[in-house]
Amino acid sequence: MGLFILLFPFPASASVSNPRSFQIDAKRFAYAPAVIKVNKGDKVSIDLVATDVVHGLAIDGYNLEVTADPGKTAHLSFVADQAGSFRFHCTVTCGNMHPFMTGKLEVGQNTLMWRGAALAGLAAFAGVWKARK
Amino acid sequence: MTRLQGIPWVEGVAVEEKAAQVIKRRAHSKRLNLYRVPWLRPLIESHWPQLLMRIFTLSGLVFTIAVGLFGSRVGSHNFAIIFVWIAWWTALKLAFIPFGGRSWCSICPIPLPGEWLQQGGILQAGRRSLGLNLRWPKRLRGSWLQSGGFLLIGLISAVTLTAPQVTSWVLIGLFVLAIGLSLVFEHRAFCSYLCPIGGFSGMYAQASPVEVHIIEREICAQHKVKSCYQACPWGLYPVAFQDSSACGLCMECLRACPQDNLALNLRPFGSDLGKNRNTTRLDEALLALVMLGSVMVFSAVFLGPWGWLKTAAFEIGSLRWAGYASGFLLLNLIILPGIFTLAVWGGHKFTSNGYKLKQAIASQAQALYPLGLMAWIAFTVSFALSKLNFVLGVLNDPFGWGWHWLGSIDTSQTTSIAGISSFIQIMLLVVGLFWSVSVSQKLSAAKGKAESRTNAPLLVFNLLFTLVMLWLLVG
Numbered sequence: 095m096g097l098f099i100l101l102f103p104f105p106a107s108a109s110v111s112n113p114r115s116f117q118i119d120a121k122r123f124a125y126a127p128a129v130i131k132v133n134k135g136d137k138v139s140i141d142l143v144a145t146d147v148v149h150g151l152a153i154d155g156y157n158l159e160v161t162a163d164p165g166k167t168a169h170l171s172f173v174a175d176q177a178g179s180f181r182f183h184c185t186v187t188c189g190n191m192h193p194f195m196t197g198k199l200e201v202g203q204n205t206l207m208w209r210g211a212a213l214a215g216l217a218a219f220a221g222v223w224k225a226r227k
Numbered sequence: 228m229t230r231l232q233g234i235p236w237v238e239g240v241a242v243e244e245k246a247a248q249v250i251k252r253r254a255h256s257k258r259l260n261l262y263r264v265p266w267l268r269p270l271i272e273s274h275w276p277q278l279l280m281r282i283f284t285l286s287g288l289v290f291t292i293a294v295g296l297f298g299s300r301v302g303s304h305n306f307a308i309i310f311v312w313i314a315w316w317t318a319l320k321l322a323f324i325p326f327g328g329r330s331w332c333s334i335c336p337i338p339l340p341g342e343w344l345q346q347g348g349i350l351q352a353g354r355r356s357l358g359l360n361l362r363w364p365k366r367l368r369g370s371w372l373q374s375g376g377f378l379l380i381g382l383i384s385a386v387t388l389t390a391p392q393v394t395s396w397v398l399i400g401l402f403v404l405a406i407g408l409s410l411v412f413e414h415r416a417f418c419s420y421l422c423p424i425g426g427f428s429g430m431y432a433q434a435s436p437v438e439v440h441i442i443e444r445e446i447c448a449q450h451k452v453k454s455c456y457q458a459c460p461w462g463l464y465p466v467a468f469q470d471s472s473a474c475g476l477c478m479e480c481l482r483a484c485p486q487d488n489l490a491l492n493l494r495p496f497g498s499d500l501g502k503n504r505n506t507t508r509l510d511e512a513l514l515a516l517v518m519l520g521s522v523m524v525f526s527a528v529f530l531g532p533w534g535w536l537k538t539a540a541f542e543i544g545s546l547r548w549a550g551y552a553s554g555f556l557l558l559n560l561i562i563l564p565g566i567f568t569l570a571v572w573g574g575h576k577f578t579s580n581g582y583k584l585k586q587a588i589a590s591q592a593q594a595l596y597p598l599g600l601m602a603w604i605a606f607t608v609s610f611a612l613s614k615l616n617f618v619l620g621v622l623n624d625p626f627g628w629g630w631h632w633l634g635s636i637d638t639s640q641t642t643s644i645a646g647i648s649s650f651i652q653i654m655l656l657v658v659g660l661f662w663s664v665s666v667s668q669k670l671s672a673a674k675g676k677a678e679s680r681t682n683a684p685l686l687v688f689n690l691l692f693t694l695v696m697l698w699l700l701v702g
Contacts, residue, residue: 096657100650123541124534179649179702181530187301190389191537193614198532210653210697217657218690221664222682225672 099213104205111135111173118142118197120149120162123189125182125197134177134202140170150185153199159185177202258440260490262481271478271491274350277333285336288398290625295395299627305391306625309617311398312388317611319428320603328432332425332475337401338418341409342460358410363420369510373426374517378559380423381521382552385528385540414462418475426514429472431600433499433593434662438471438492439480446488458483465489470499472511497662500593501669507585512592516567518599519692520559526606526699567595570684591685594667598689601659602696605652609700612648649701656700660693 114136119126120143132138142151144162151168152159155176162168184195261267270276287310295307302308323331345360347353380387380397387393405417418425441447447455447466456464458479465480481489527533528540539547571587623633664686671682 096654100653122534123537125532126534128532128534181532187303190302191385191541193303193389194529194537195534196530196532204702206649206653207697207702210657210701211694213653213657214660214690214693214697217661218664218686221661222668222686224665225668 095216096213099216100206100209111137113137113139115139116141118151119145120151120184120195121145123191123195125151125195128197129200130197131200132174132202134174136174136201138172138174142168142170144168147188148186149188149195151182151197152185153180153182155180156199161186174199174201178206179204258490258492258494260442261493262489262491272482274482277478278350280334281336281339284334285339288336288402292395292398292402294625295391295398298391298625300391301627302389302391303614303617304621304624304627306621307391307394308389309614309621311394313611313614314618317607317615319424320607324428324431325435325600325604326437327476328435328437328471329425329428329475330437331428332418333477335418335424337398337422338405338409338415340402341406341417342415344406345409345413346460358413360413361411363412363414363416367420369420369508370426370430370514371510372421373423374510374514376421376423377426377514377517377521378556381524381555381559383543384525385537386543388529389541415460415475419461419473427518430511430514430518430596431603432471432474434497434597434600435471436494436496436498437476438468438494438498439465439474439476439478440468440490440492441465442488442490446486450486450488454483454485455480455489469502469504472499497597497666500596500666502593503590503670505586506589507583508589509585512567512588512595513564515592515595515599516563517559519595519602520555520563522599522602522606523692523695523699524555524558525610526696530606530609531699567688570688573684574682590670591667593670594663594685594689597662597666598659598692601655601662602692605655605659605696605700608651608655609648652700653697656693656696660689663689 110133112133114132116127116130116139118130118140130138130140140151140160142149142160142162144164144166146164148161148163150159150161151170155178156172158170158172160168160170178201180199180201182197182199184192186192188195262271291307291310294305298305298307319331343349344357347356383393387397401422404421408417408421409415444466447453453464456462459465460477460479461473461475463473463480465474468474476491478491481491528536535547536551539545539551542548568584568588571591572584575584575587619633621627624630625632664682667682667685667689
């Protein structure tokens with residue numbers, strides 16, 4: 095049942111491919127903006143600007159990576175063809191908190207979280223039901 | 228209370244209660260006594276395997292401290308950071324505790340030198356022991372100080388987890404404290420009352436499938452010497468065990484029992500949970516809530532996209548850090564305990580019973596153990612598993628000095644587990660919630676059918692915590 099709720103495919107909503115551009119400033123363990131939202135199918139263009147030391151940006155699940163030198167801009171473009179929430183993180187050791195320098199790319203609706211919430215509700219109900227049985 | 232001096236009936240257990248014993252044996256039928264497994268018994272019976280393991284971990288601790296102090300200052304290139312906070316911390320949460328309870332305590336190196344000094348020998352107590360052997364102050368008993376220690380580490384976690392020298396100094400501090408307390412107080416005072424990891428492990432050990440348990444109570448009652456108690460470095464008396472939280476699985480009681488009346492049991496998960504105990508101890512409830520609050524904050528700081536929060540947690544002593552510290556303490560000491568108390572109180576307000584609020588809080592705290600344990604495991608999945616490749620890197624070059632002990636290997640790439648980690652985390656959180664609700668219902672059902680209504684607010688509390696963790700980890 096749990097796997098069914100997590101994996102059952104919802105009918106995909108019709109999406110229009112739009113070009114989306116972002117400038118992400120990377121500075122001292124943080125990206126600004128740290129969360130970028132696009133629709134599935136959008137052509138995404140990111141300018142990564144490192145404002146203090148060398149920073150990188152790799153997006154989990156998309157197998158993309160770019161590195162920007164201090165004061166320079168690096169460019170990254172891709173088609174957001176996978177829906178969901180994806181973390182991006184720095185790829186160049188930039189200081190103590192480097193391993194935790196992260197941001198988030200949201201492509202369309204994060205249905206996984208809502209599925210998880212539904213599953214949690216079901217688990218709570220099942221816990222009560224099991225104890226009453 | 229599992230200590231001998233705390234049990235008034237210890238000399239007078241009714242030996243004629245045969246029927247009660249039969250019931251007790253039946254109640255423990257779902258156990259496999261590992262001490263009776265022929266190939267395992269010699270390994271447990273002999274001191275040597277455990278001693279060798281402890282000497283190995285002690286050497287590892289000394290090496291880790293040295294590397295932290297003298298190696299690279301870049302955390303991801305230093306053995307101390309990667310081994311303590313990625314390898315060991317992950318192993319503790321993913322293997323030692325869920326499958327072995329306090330098994331780490333049985334090989335932990337931190338109390339080792341203090342214990343040797345205290346007993347005046349390495350394998351056995353010598354003729355001359357050092358130390359004052361004072362009894363631990365009664366007002367400091369329980370897990371209050373362990374909660375405090377965990378909060379203290381939480382306040383400086385961003386620096387401890389990323390600065391090798393700070394990790395080394397924290398380890399040195401714990402090491403010196405353990406030795407010092409062994410020389411002043413009897414038994415393992417540091418492990419029982421101060422060690423934050425001991426508190427963490429002990430609490431979640433109650434959900435684990437391992438326990439040390441007596442086999443026949445009347446045999447213990449007839450045995451006047453109490454050799455198990457005499458042998459226990461923790462000062463525990465196994466007859467009085469109500470759960471597995473205090474036992475450090477050192478196996479000394481099994482070795483000492485002349486009647487072979489102790490078992491190292493493999494049991495169903497969560498066997499200690501859901502039992503109504505006549506206790507009003509709030510220290511365990513606070514520890515459970517501190518663990519819930521800490522895992523939420525750590526998830527936000529280390530996995531969240533909020534750079535300002537990371538900076539605030541990292542800049543110790545700054546105004547921003549003061550704000551972070553205040554929020555961290557407020558959440559752990561006021562907000563969560565307040566909401567939990569309200570939930571328990573709210574449930575009991577609508578039922579007429581003589582159940583005291585303090586007792587209800589202490590009892591219902593058990594339901595938070597599986598919730599917290601699974602939340603910590605879910606946090607670890609994305610926190611540590613993606614960085615496990617760093618372990619190979621620091622084994623190759625522990626000090627970060629450009630060595631290649633394992634040859635030329637590429638350790639620069641992180642392991643991408645993004646595709647599956649979210650699914651695993653959701654399942655872990657959901658299992659934790661189901662388990663927690665089951666325990667809570669079981670506790671209430673034991674008080675009568677009407678009492679199950681008391682669980683509605685607690686159910687909401689547990690569900691809300693799960694939803695917050697879902698948002699932090701996969702949102």
